Amino acid sequence: MAGKIVANRAGSPFDFELVEGDSDQFTTVVASTEQITLWIDPENIKRTQRIGRGLFGDVWLATLNDHEVAVKVLPPIIREDSIHAVSSMLSVLFSKRQELESVCSLLGVSIVDGKLCIVTKFFESSIGERMASLKDGKLSLHDVLRYGADLAQGIVELHAKEILVLNLKPSNFLLDKNDHAVLGDIGISYLLLRIPLCGSDMIRRLGTPNYMAPEQWQPEVRGPVTFETDSWGFACCIVEMLTGIQPWSGKSVDEIHKAVVLRQEKPHVPDGLPPAVENVIVGCFEYDFRNRPLMEDILSAFKRSQNAVFRDGSWIDAGTMPKKSISNGYSEWFLSKDNLQLGDKVRSRKPPNSCKPESMEVPEGTIVGLERDSEYVLVSVHGIHDPIRVHGFTLERVTFGLAAGDWVRLKAENKKHSRVGVLHSVNRDGSVAVGFIGLETLWKGHYSDLQMAETYCVGQFVRLKSDTFSPRFEWPQKRGGEWATGKISQVLPNGCLIVKFPGRLSFDESNSSFLADPAEVEMVSFNKCPTLVKKYQHVEDFHWSVRPLVMALGLFTAMKLGFFVGKKITRRSRVKGQRKSNVSDGQNGNGQTGAGAGAGAGAGAGGGAAWLPPKVANIIFREEVSTPTSW
Numbered sequence: 001m002a003g004k005i006v007a008n009r010a011g012s013p014f015d016f017e018l019v020e021g022d023s024d025q026f027t028t029v030v031a032s033t034e035q036i037t038l039w040i041d042p043e044n045i046k047r048t049q050r051i052g053r054g055l056f057g058d059v060w061l062a063t064l065n066d067h068e069v070a071v072k073v074l075p076p077i078i079r080e081d082s083i084h085a086v087s088s089m090l091s092v093l094f095s096k097r098q099e100l101e102s103v104c105s106l107l108g109v110s111i112v113d114g115k116l117c118i119v120t121k122f123f124e125s126s127i128g129e130r131m132a133s134l135k136d137g138k139l140s141l142h143d144v145l146r147y148g149a150d151l152a153q154g155i156v157e158l159h160a161k162e163i164l165v166l167n168l169k170p171s172n173f174l175l176d177k178n179d180h181a182v183l184g185d186i187g188i189s190y191l192l193l194r195i196p197l198c199g200s201d202m203i204r205r206l207g208t209p210n211y212m213a214p215e216q217w218q219p220e221v222r223g224p225v226t227f228e229t230d231s232w233g234f235a236c237c238i239v240e241m242l243t244g245i246q247p248w249s250g251k252s253v254d255e256i257h258k259a260v261v262l263r264q265e266k267p268h269v270p271d272g273l274p275p276a277v278e279n280v281i282v283g284c285f286e287y288d289f290r291n292r293p294l295m296e297d298i299l300s301a302f303k304r305s306q307n308a309v310f311r312d313g314s315w316i317d318a319g320t321m322p323k324k325s326i327s328n329g330y331s332e333w334f335l336s337k338d339n340l341q342l343g344d345k346v347r348s349r350k351p352p353n354s355c356k357p358e359s360m361e362v363p364e365g366t367i368v369g370l371e372r373d374s375e376y377v378l379v380s381v382h383g384i385h386d387p388i389r390v391h392g393f394t395l396e397r398v399t400f401g402l403a404a405g406d407w408v409r410l411k412a413e414n415k416k417h418s419r420v421g422v423l424h425s426v427n428r429d430g431s432v433a434v435g436f437i438g439l440e441t442l443w444k445g446h447y448s449d450l451q452m453a454e455t456y457c458v459g460q461f462v463r464l465k466s467d468t469f470s471p472r473f474e475w476p477q478k479r480g481g482e483w484a485t486g487k488i489s490q491v492l493p494n495g496c497l498i499v500k501f502p503g504r505l506s507f508d509e510s511n512s513s514f515l516a517d518p519a520e521v522e523m524v525s526f527n528k529c530p531t532l533v534k535k536y537q538h539v540e541d542f543h544w545s546v547r548p549l550v551m552a553l554g555l556f557t558a559m560k561l562g563f564f565v566g567k568k569i570t571r572r573s574r575v576k577g578q579r580k581s582n583v584s585d586g587q588n589g590n591g592q593t594g595a596g597a598g599a600g601a602g603a604g605a606g607g608g609a610a611w612l613p614p615k616v617a618n619i620i621f622r623e624e625v626s627t628p629t630s631w
């Protein structure tokens with residue numbers, strides 16, 4: 001960076017000195033501590049015309065030292081004490097501009113009228129504008145593949161700086177003079193996510209609804225947002241460029257939320273794409289982001305498909321065919337993230353949503369060989385002489401006793417987020433990333449901060465622990481005030497449990513499932529129910545129809561019993577009447593009184609039969625036995 005210092009800071013909150021003449025011919029800033037900062041004197045920014053307006057502020061065309069620039073004026077949602085934090089986050093991008101070829105150049109920041117302004121290079125046009133100028137609004141496949149590769153490159157560059165875009169959409173894809181696409185959003189919404197904001201929840205929303213991934217709607221509940229969140233947004237844009245129709249077009253924000261988050265619907269991917277591109281785009285719409293491809297996978301698919309030609313019913317020059325998923329319930333993208341190396345400790349991978357490994361071909365082993373151009377590996381297993389050859393996708397890497405997908409608990413007390421979560425990665429240096437409810441992004445730390453936690457999976461019955469008085473999420477209670485028992489229907493990537501209550505009749509689908517923090521629940525199983533009553537209550541939780549069925553059965557039995565007893569009493573009175581008439585006819589020779597007969601009838605069938613002569617008693621007994629079938 002060349003140039004002379006032209007001014008010391010003037011009223012800016014940053015520690016810097018202005019210099020003149022960097023490679024882009026703009027005034028930029030060098031911190032006195034050698035750290036490059038990006039302060040621009042507001043006096044030097046001359047706004048001319050507004051060119052856009054979005055949730056995160058207006059975009060203006062402006063001049064800075066006689067050069068046209070774009071200025072994004074953020075609404076006054078950033079607290080004064082956070083401006084420095086935002087600026088230092090942006091300074092990462094600013095200092096590494098050379099590494100960000102496909103991302104709109106950040107020229108600096110300033111504060112105008114108390115609002116943070118982000119100054120970037122100005123571009124004449126965007127993909128959104130180009131699409132709007134076309135009759136059917138859609139681009140050719142050739143252009144989509146070309147722009148797609150440019151944009152995927154830009155997103156890979158930002159991801160390498162640990163920045164998510166979260167606001168991918170055609171109007172944010174700018175076009176340079178050579179018709180190359182450049183990423184116009186430098187991750188503003190992600191930067192704002194990490195600082196306290198003033199203002200409404202609306203401001204808190206991350207992105208534009210039509211392009212938002214399921215976890216993006218409530219990242220602290222259904223998240224976290226990760227690199228693969230951008231894969232969903234990217235795929236939405238590709239579908240729009242190919243079809244000319246915005247995903248979920250014509251739907252309200254609420255309807256999109258219901259479709260994407262609750263009903264788990266996905267945009268339709270058009271036919272006729274090169275196989276590698278179709279494979280990644282379909283993969284981008286997986287509900288669980290861990291099953292989606294990373295941006296590097298997308299970039300490689302777009303790059304190798306650029307020269308693809310469709311001839312005689314098949315694709316030529318479309319690169320190698322996509323890898324076929326092995327059928328253990330995980331996507332190929334999920335499985336390829338483990339990236340096995342020689343010396344890694346491994347074990348057989350359990351099926352998704354299962355608490356126990358199905359087959360433990362490798363209970364514990366070490367990788368001793370990697371086959372070239374194949375996904376097979378050689379594993380040395382204790383007790384087996386020769387290494388065994390298995391498909392790498394059937395194994396999971398175990399590092400420091402932990403594997404991605406394990407349930408973990410933070411050793412330290414934490415009030416902000418749940419202490420129980422799901423491990424997303426454990427690196428060979430011991431660093432880990434965990435999804436916890438209450439955090440919008442992955443928690444990063446060291447494996448020694450964690451301990452193993454109880455595993456939850458789909459199909460298990462759970463209820464809130466009895467000592468939970470104010471649960472994180474609403475939870476239904478039974479009539480006596482006890483927490484109801486529900487069945488886990490889905491486990492989200494941060495360990496959030498989606499629980500249904502099959503024991504409760506509900507006509508409104510949206511009210512039929514509840515969320516639960518795994519740190520607040522306990523498992524309920526038939527065997528663990530201590531008493532018969534509890535066991536019956538557990539059976540009742542299986543389906544709402546159990547209780548009415550049992551009631552109907554009880555009623556039926558009671559009616560039957562009543563009918564039977566009634567019938568018996570009638571018969572006995574008939575016999576008694578007969579006996580009385582026999583007595584009056586002078587046939588009673590055993591001295592029984594009428595009072596004695598009445599007491600016998602009142603005592604029940606056995607008591608009643610006791611005094612009868614053997615023949616009569618037999619008749620009654622036979623009738624008792626035959627009653628159920630003839631009734």
Ligand SMILES: Nc1ncnc2c1ncn2[C@@H]1O[C@H](COP(=O)(O)OP(=O)(O)OP(=O)(O)O)[C@@H](O)[C@H]1O
Pocket residue numbers: 051052053054055056057058059070072104120121122123124125126167171172173174184185207
């Ligand atoms: N550097 C730039 N050069 C030219 N035009 C730009 C530049 N940056 C943004 N724009 C244009 O300004 C408009 C608004 O951009 P902005 O990124 O603010 O929109 P948005 O994404 O809809 O808003 P938000 O991100 O606040 O939700 C877009 O149409 C975009 O093409």
